[in-house]
Amino acid sequence: MKSRRLFKDNLARSIMWFSAIxxxxxxxxxxxxxxxxxxxxLAMKSLADLFFLDSWxxxxxxxxxxxxxxxxxxxxxxxVIISVPLSFLTAIYLSEYAPRxxxxxxxxxxxxxxxxxxxxxxxxxxxxxxxxxxxxxxxxFGRHSSGYTVFAAGVVLxxxxxxxxxxxxxxxxxxxxxxxxxxxxxxxxxxxQTIKHVVVRKALPGIIAxxxxxxxxxxxxxxxxxxxxxxxxxxxxxxxxxxYPLPALIANNYGEMLSIPLYDSALLxxxxxxxxxxxxxxxxxxxxxxxxxxxSE
Amino acid sequence: MESTSHITVQxxxxxxxxxxxxKDITINIPDKQITAIIGPSGxxxxxxxxxxxxLIDTVDGVRITGxxxxxxxxxxxxxxxxxxxxxxxxxxxxxxxPLPMSIFDNVAYGPKIHGIRKKKVLEEIxxxxxxxASLWEEVRDRLHEPASRLSIGQQQRLCLARGLAxxxxxxxxxxxxxxxxxxxxxxxxxxxxELRSQFSIILVTHILRQARRLADYxxxxxxxxxxxxxxxxxxxxxxxEERTREYIRGVIS
Ligand SMILES: Nc1ncnc2c1ncn2[C@@H]1O[C@H](COP(=O)(O)OP(=O)(O)OP(=O)(O)O)[C@@H](O)[C@H]1O
Ligand SMILES: [Mg+2]
Numbered sequence: 001m002k003s004r005r006l007f008k009d010n011l012a013r014s015i016m017w018f019s020a021i022x023x024x025x026x027x028x029x030x031x032x033x034x035x036x037x038x039x040x041x042l043a044m045k046s047l048a049d050l051f052f053l054d055s056w057x058x059x060x061x062x063x064x065x066x067x068x069x070x071x072x073x074x075x076x077x078x079x080v081i082i083s084v085p086l087s088f089l090t091a092i093y094l095s096e097y098a099p100r101x102x103x104x105x106x107x108x109x110x111x112x113x114x115x116x117x118x119x120x121x122x123x124x125x126x127x128x129x130x131x132x133x134x135x136x137x138x139x140x141f142g143r144h145s146s147g148y149t150v151f152a153a154g155v156v157l158x159x160x161x162x163x164x165x166x167x168x169x170x171x172x173x174x175x176x177x178x179x180x181x182x183x184x185x186x187x188x189x190x191x192x193q194t195i196k197h198v199v200v201r202k203a204l205p206g207i208i209a210x211x212x213x214x215x216x217x218x219x220x221x222x223x224x225x226x227x228x229x230x231x232x233x234x235x236x237x238x239x240x241x242x243x244y245p246l247p248a249l250i251a252n253n254y255g256e257m258l259s260i261p262l263y264d265s266a267l268l269x270x271x272x273x274x275x276x277x278x279x280x281x282x283x284x285x286x287x288x289x290x291x292x293x294x295x296s297e
Numbered sequence: 298m299e300s301t302s303h304i305t306v307q308x309x310x311x312x313x314x315x316x317x318x319x320k321d322i323t324i325n326i327p328d329k330q331i332t333a334i335i336g337p338s339g340x341x342x343x344x345x346x347x348x349x350x351x352l353i354d355t356v357d358g359v360r361i362t363g364x365x366x367x368x369x370x371x372x373x374x375x376x377x378x379x380x381x382x383x384x385x386x387x388x389x390x391x392x393x394x395p396l397p398m399s400i401f402d403n404v405a406y407g408p409k410i411h412g413i414r415k416k417k418v419l420e421e422i423x424x425x426x427x428x429x430a431s432l433w434e435e436v437r438d439r440l441h442e443p444a445s446r447l448s449i450g451q452q453q454r455l456c457l458a459r460g461l462a463x464x465x466x467x468x469x470x471x472x473x474x475x476x477x478x479x480x481x482x483x484x485x486x487x488x489x490x491e492l493r494s495q496f497s498i499i500l501v502t503h504i505l506r507q508a509r510r511l512a513d514y515x516x517x518x519x520x521x522x523x524x525x526x527x528x529x530x531x532x533x534x535x536x537x538e539e540r541t542r543e544y545i546r547g548v549i550s
Contacts (some may be wrong), residue, residue: 100357182352183394183456187407187463188384197406202397 031275038269041262050269056233063266065273070235071150071243075225078154078239079161079218084211087162091169091207096195107170114163122227125156130228133240143240148230151239156224161214168213172206173199209288216281220274222247246274303328303497304349304467309363311344311353318344320521322363326514331489331498333512333529335505337544340518342501346469349499350386351379368466384411387460387496389470389485393452395444396459400436403444403455407463422462430458430488450481457488468498475503486511505545509533517541 041050041063053064094106134147176199184194200207230242231252250271258264304326311319319341326332334342347353348365351372364371372382384407396403404423413419423440427433432454436447444455453473460468470489474482489498489511502508508515508529515532517525517540525532525541536542 177394179390179392179394180396182355183388183390183396183459184406185355186350186352186383186386186388187410187459188380189406189410190380193410197398197410198396 027279031272031279034268034272034275038265038272040265041269044262054235058260058263058266061262063262063269065246065270067233067235068244068246068249068270069273071229072219072245072247074150074236074239074243075153075157075229075245076215076218078150079157080211080215082154082158083161083165083214086158087165087169087211087214088207090162091166091173092195092200094166095170095173096191096199107167110163110166114167118160118221118223119227121156121160122224124159125152125224125228129155138240141240145240146230146242148228148242149240150229150236150243153225153229153243153245154239156228157218157221160221160224161218164217165210165214168210169203169207172203172210175206176202205288205291209285212281212285212288216278216285219281220247220278222251226251246270250274303368304499305364305366306345306348307364307366309345309348309365310361311341311348312360313356314358318521319348322523324516324523324526326497326499328497329494330513331493331500331511332514332516333508334499334501334516334518335503335508335544336518336524338503341521342518343471345516345518346471346499346501349467349469350383350388352383352388354379384463385466387457387463387465387468389453389457389460389468389473391472392476393449393456395447395452395455398444399441400444400447400455401440404458404462407459411463423458426458426462427455429461429492430454431484432458448481450477450484453477453481453485454488457485461492466497468492468496470498471501472503473500474507517544519544 045063050063050065051069052066053062054066055062055064056067094103098106129152130147132147133149133152134145137151138145138147138149180198180202181194184198185191189197225245226248229245229248231244231248232242233244233249234241236243250267253263254267306322306324306326309319309322310317322345334345336342344353348361349367349372353359353361361373363373365373367382367385370377372379396406398406401423404426405419408419408422413422424433424437427436432451435451436455444452447455453476457473468489474485477485486507489500492498493513500508500512512529515526515529516523517532517538519540525536525538532541533545536545
């Protein structure tokens with residue numbers, strides 16, 4: 001009896017060990033493959049040229065990623081600026097104020113939103129946000145625009161990462177113990193004072209992690225952005241300019257025109273950059289989450 | 298502090314959904330004394346205590362009828378300001394829940410939310426109340442460390458200081474020593490003895506000996522009903538009710 005239990009214990013442990021190793025190996029393999037293929041261009045061009053040259057002319061052999069990196073940053077930052085405060089307030093409302101009924105309906109609805117394929121968000125962007133930008137927002141600022149802009153992409157992305165951030169944020173707020181809230185109420189604190197000084201404070205590392213998670217998703221998101229960003233390879237200088245983010249560059253061009261020298265290697269280099277950034281953000285958010293778990297003991 | 302402050306409970310009923318947890322409780326809680334609420338597990342001690350500072354409001358599906366008069370005003374009156382009711386009641390719970398901030402800020406939290414801003418004043422308040430909770434000597438050099446680094450016993454005294462810092466009239470304590478070692482428990486008990494002259498203390502306890510050595514007045518609840526209440530000697534030496542006698546002898550628990 002005892003040995004069977006031990007056997008099962010060991011078996012479970014080894015299966016989990018292999019699965020974990022397999023996942024880690026997969027990540028390393030992808031990174032390695034991308035690196036292998038980008039080596040050609042890394043050997044030909046300096047990193048400074050690749051990252052800071054504002055010119056993308058594959059036919060002339062000019063491969064500056066600057067416009068795409070800036071495009072990605074502009075779109076992602078716009079999305080984050082829109083989504084961070086909104087999702088924060090929504091999560092607080094749902095976790096602290098909403099009656100039980102609303103909370104129980106809202107949570108599955110939000111999770112449903114998270115499952116909608118990004119191409120649908122893209123279509124929604126084209127049908128709603130792009131015309132809105134073209135006909136109302138750009139003219140309001142005295143600008144002429146096709147509507148396919150950093151702004152449109154930012155809005156679509158923000159709406160896309162909303163559900164993930166809200167979902168995780170609600171979990172984090174709920175993990176703050178009820179007794180802690182009571183301790184604050186018992187001193188005569190109002191609900192809002194308690195939220196501001198105790199709940200948010202306790203939950204902060206977790207909320208940051210939730211946002212980083214959303215941020216890294218926004219960074220790598222391809223389909224929806226590609227559909228509304230405009231895809232002009234020039235660094236944007238305002239949110240009403242078009243942008244060409246890295247993922248869109250790869251998706252639009254990979255597999256075509258591969259006869260151009262170094263083109264293929266340049267695209268894979270772009271993929272490598274994206275890969276590293278997303279990986280970096282994921283790991284960062286893991287660390288933040290571990291910290292909040294430890295501090296909420 | 299005036300001696301008019303007191304708690305009067307009139308026909309208080311509390312229902313959790315269908316569960317009738319407190320049945321028609323009517324009682325006067327004496328001033329400037331230690332009142333111990335005793336009774337078997339699940340009899341409604343915590344419920345009664347939490348009715349006094351309206352923390353019971355926060356439970357989903359709770360229903361309350363009857364009155365609790367504090368200083369002559371019904372705290373369940375819809376016009377009553379619940380934060381002011383709670384400010385009058387310092388709460389010490391079963392386990393300490395330090396707020397996620399420094400030792401100093403834990404004690405300063407109450408005064409701050411009630412509008413005290415001056416740093417000098419806050420420093421005085423913190424020192425005074427940490428001394429009252431006899432924690433000052435142990436933490437005076439580490440006031441700005443997170444409160445969670447204190448031992449459980451120290452944390453409980455910190456929570457006492459935090460509750461005292463809003464200058465309540467009452468102290469509500471729900472089995473405040475049950476998570477503590479004997480030495481820390483003794484600390485808390487001794488604090489209570491000293492605070493008795495300034496506050497009305499209401500103590501829920503499972504430990505009959507603690508009730509006997511600490512309390513002046515005993516309230517015995519059984520299955521949500523108030524069975525008997527009276528001065529400590531009367532209850533322990535000469536209880537009128539059979540169930541009180543049995544509980545005190547340890548027949549029912
Ligand atoms: N939040 C709640 N929701 C529903 N029922 C509750 C809740 N809190 C307490 N009760 C019920 O009310 C009754 C009284 O509970 P209460 O916590 O007041 O007992 P107690 O005397 O403090 O017990 P103990 O000595 O075990 O702490 C019990 O039947 C309990 O199940
Ligand atoms: Mg209890």
